[in-house]
Amino acid sequence: MAASYGSPQDLTDAQDELRQVRADLQTLYRRVPWSAEPLDAGKMHDNAWRQASRPASPG
Secondary structure (H helix, E strand, C coil), X not given: CCCCCCCCHHXXXXXXXXXXXXXXXXXXXXXXXXXXXXXXXXXXXXXXXXXCEECCEXX
């Protein structure tokens, strides 16, 4: 059986910190409007490869 080596503690700590930062960023993205400037709602045209729409943004 091959020897098993653990991850260095500093690498594990950095991965945990990155995971927390990404979770915090995702929470922030959900809370703020999608545009910094006020914009009307929009919808992609019918022939777009991926249909998408956005609600109006208060800015």
